[in-house]
Amino acid sequence: MAKLPAEGTQARRFGKTRSAQSTALLEDYVELIADLLASAGEARPTDIARRLGVSHATAVKTVSRLKRAGLATARPYRGVFLTEKGQALADRVRVRHRIVVDLLCALGVPRESAEADAEGIEHHVSETTLKAFAHFLKVRV
Amino acid sequence: MAKLPAEGTQARRFGKTRSAQSTALLEDYVELIADLLASAGEARPTDIARRLGVSHATAVKTVSRLKRAGLATARPYRGVFLTEKGQALADRVRVRHRIVVDLLCALGVPRESAEADAEGIEHHVSETTLKAFAHFLKVRV
DNA sequence: CAGAAAGTGTAGCCTGGGCTACATATACCG
DNA sequence: CGGTATATGTAGCCCAGGCTACACTTTCTG
Numbered sequence: 001m002a003k004l005p006a007e008g009t010q011a012r013r014f015g016k017t018r019s020a021q022s023t024a025l026l027e028d029y030v031e032l033i034a035d036l037l038a039s040a041g042e043a044r045p046t047d048i049a050r051r052l053g054v055s056h057a058t059a060v061k062t063v064s065r066l067k068r069a070g071l072a073t074a075r076p077y078r079g080v081f082l083t084e085k086g087q088a089l090a091d092r093v094r095v096r097h098r099i100v101v102d103l104l105c106a107l108g109v110p111r112e113s114a115e116a117d118a119e120g121i122e123h124h125v126s127e128t129t130l131k132a133f134a135h136f137l138k139v140r141v
Numbered sequence: 142m143a144k145l146p147a148e149g150t151q152a153r154r155f156g157k158t159r160s161a162q163s164t165a166l167l168e169d170y171v172e173l174i175a176d177l178l179a180s181a182g183e184a185r186p187t188d189i190a191r192r193l194g195v196s197h198a199t200a201v202k203t204v205s206r207l208k209r210a211g212l213a214t215a216r217p218y219r220g221v222f223l224t225e226k227g228q229a230l231a232d233r234v235r236v237r238h239r240i241v242v243d244l245l246c247a248l249g250v251p252r253e254s255a256e257a258d259a260e261g262i263e264h265h266v267s268e269t270t271l272k273a274f275a276h277f278l279k280v281r282v
Numbered sequence: 283c284a285g286a287a288a289g290t291g292t293a294g295c296c297t298g299g300g301c302t303a304c305a306t307a308t309a310c311c312g
Numbered sequence: 313c314g315g316t317a318t319a320t321g322t323a324g325c326c327c328a329g330g331c332t333a334c335a336c337t338t339t340c341t342g
Contacts, residue, residue: 051152
């Protein structure tokens, strides 16, 4: 609408959105694995699959992608663990998730919706935006 | 942490996020096509491709998915148009996009980042959350 | 401690969304 | 009006991320 952005700008944004999507899944897995390790002491493919609502085969396949990406380690029949890099990512993701949920709640979104939407939103929140969220929460709540 | 959600809840959220991703692209296309039709009078596959930063072949393929989904019509070498359904979707998407961008700006996110992040975020904002955003913008700005 | 149950892994299939390469259609001009 | 440049469409490839089916471990239990 009368905006007519220089075509390169929009293209760049879309590219970024696309690549964000490819890492989103890995972030979710890493976050969940960290959670399972912390709460249950182990992260088994079946647990992961159940929590994510996918088949165990899908979970196994994705875990092998995590390994390829250097985020996790796993030995057959012995559960999944995070590498340092994976753990660091999990920490970052958890912090970001909290902030997004808190922000939505602060804006009046009911807890349940906030949790659900945050799951999708969080992967697209840049550092800059995250800082703005955190700042808003600090001064405004 | 220590949350241990009933496993079904989280699974449902992830499922929703996944399906949101599959419609996200179609929403982007529809929005862009509406934009091109409004500003240039026509939407050609090559323009779409350029704006989205993909090859024209990809654009053509996706347009055919839009057709299958009943959102667009296109005749060979004659450009792309939206069906009523597609136009309605475009309108909804545009409104949502505006609200998300405005909200981010209201929270102190610089315009440039707001536009970029909104591109990814908007597809995951539920009706409920969108209403909360709109309400916040009304009372608070 | 053997057999059943539960978990794990592998293979093979499908769809979406990218790409390049090539062939065809349209449009623009000398 | 013919030829070049641009746009369009098609084919075929790749990878991610789902799935089911099947085979094999591990664990639990009578």
